[in-house]
Amino acid sequence: MAQVKRENRQKEEIEYQKIRAAAEGGDATAQKSLGAMYYYGEGVEEDYKQAVEWFRKAAEQGNASAQYNLGAMYYFYYGKGVEKDNKQAAEWFRKAAAQGEAAAQYSLGLMYEKGEGMEKDYKQAVEWYRKAAEGYLKAADEGKVEAQLVLGGLYFGGKGVEQDYKQAAQWYRKAAEQGNAKAQELLGGMYQAGMGVELDYKQAVEWYRKAAEKSAQMQESLGCLYYFGLIVEQDYIQAAEWFRKAAEQGEAGAQYSLGLMYYKGEGMEKDVKQAAEWYSKAAEQGKAKAQVNLGMMYESGQGVIEDYIEAYKWYLLVEKGGEEVQKLKDELRKKMTEGQIAEGERRAKEFVEKREKKKGVEERH
Structure with a gap:
């Protein structure tokens, strides 16, 4: 396995x-x-600033795909x-859209619909969605899975085309049958x-299970269905x-739900x-919800050593806790x-402070 990884890395470096x-x-x-390559870290260390710089060089030469990427x-x-920068985005999307880049046409439609970087204009939004639909239809007919997925969404929402759930389902199915997890989830x-x-609930679950093979979010959703x-x-x-x-893949909602099942002893031995x-x-x-429950466990010493300070910390961190959390804080302070x-x-x-600092680092990278 290590040898294969080394060989793949060497190939990427040569290609770079x-x-x-x-x-x-x-x-x-x-x-x-x-x-x-800079954006995805293929053959070179990931570097978003370098990615932007090279996208810009290509975009300024009229490369439609690069213009879309920059936007x-x-x-x-x-x-x-x-x-x-919505105005910069719109400018580059418009250049790419003029060359028939469907993703840019769709993005312009979205910006007109939301009024971002330009005046809200539903007529313009529909026009750009229509152009995008034409482009995606051609790509979808060629079997391009992302185009099939987006085209399904356009038919589902009636954006640039007449709303048609049957057409939406058909295009989702084509993408789903090619293994696209999002399409599998939507078809389900x-x-x-x-x-x-x-x-057909049986078919729904079958497609959800296929999506869950690649999607942690869908795994959590399946957990909720069974729970x-x-x-x-x-x-x-x-x-x-x-x-x-x-x-285990870091989905916070699933972590909370698994903790709750351990606490209640549902589907497993109770283990605080x-x-x-x-x-x-x-x-x-x-x-x-996890912050509240963890705070209560620290306050009562269940599963952890009793620690009022930690309990209070977690209560303080709950955003929009309402009267329930306020009561917990008031009682604990006594x-x-x-x-x-x-x-x-x-x-x-x-x-x-640590969370905000970490968030800032992630956004820069």
């Missing part, structure tokens, strides 16, 4: 050197490709090499709702399995220590010294 040489020689296609950096992926949803297809017995027979063991798969561990992982990511309260406030402040 080849494309770099062509890009420096002024080849616009190579410049666009080099930008993508997308300003509009969708801001914080990665550039700050958000259409079977669950009976939109564009006959209502609450929605469109499937209630099954705590299945729910726990799906929550665990998603939780495991509950506290999973609540902690979710709480660190800002899951409010059992704490002024020094403990001050320390809890300090820890909460420190947690927020």
Whole structure:
């Protein structure tokens, strides 16, 4: 395995050197490709600023794909090499759209619909969605999975085309059959709702399961279906399995749900220590319910050593906790010294500062 990885890395590095040489020689296609290599870290260390620089060089030479990519950096992926700038995004999308770039046409439609970087104009939005639909239809007919997915969405929302759930389902199916997880999830949803297809919960679950092979979010959703017995027979063991798969990939909601199941002993042996561990992982990511439950465990000493300061810290960190959390804080303060309260406030402040710093680093990269 290590040998294969080394060989793949060497191939990527050789490809990078080849494309770099062509890009420096002024080849616009190579410049666009080099930008993508910097963006994804293929054959070279990931560098969003370099990605933007090479996309810009290609875009200024009229490369439509690079023009779209540059617009997308300003509009969708801001914080990665550039700050958000709707006007710059619209300018580059418009240049690419004029050359028939369907993704740029769709993005312009979106911006007109939302009134971002320009006056809100539904007529213009529909016109650009229509042009995008034509472009996506051609690409979708050629079997391009992303085009099939987007075209399905256009038919579903009636954007640039007459709303048609059957057409939406057909295009979602084409993309789903090629293994696209999002399309599999959306097709499952259409079977669950009976939109564009006959209502069929069995088919819905089948497509959800296929999507869950690649999507942690879908794993969490399947866990919820089994936990609450929605469109499937209630099954705590299945729910726990799906929550665990998603939780181990960092899904905060699944981490909270798995902690709750450990706490209640649903589908597994009751284990308050495991509950506290999973609540902690979710709480660190800002899951409010997990923060409340973890605070209560620290206050009562369940699964963790009793610690009023930590309990108070987690209560303080709950955003929009309402009267329930306010009551928990008020009652806990009655059992704490002024020094403990001050320390809890300090820890909460420190947690927020670290989270914001980490967020800033992630956005820059």
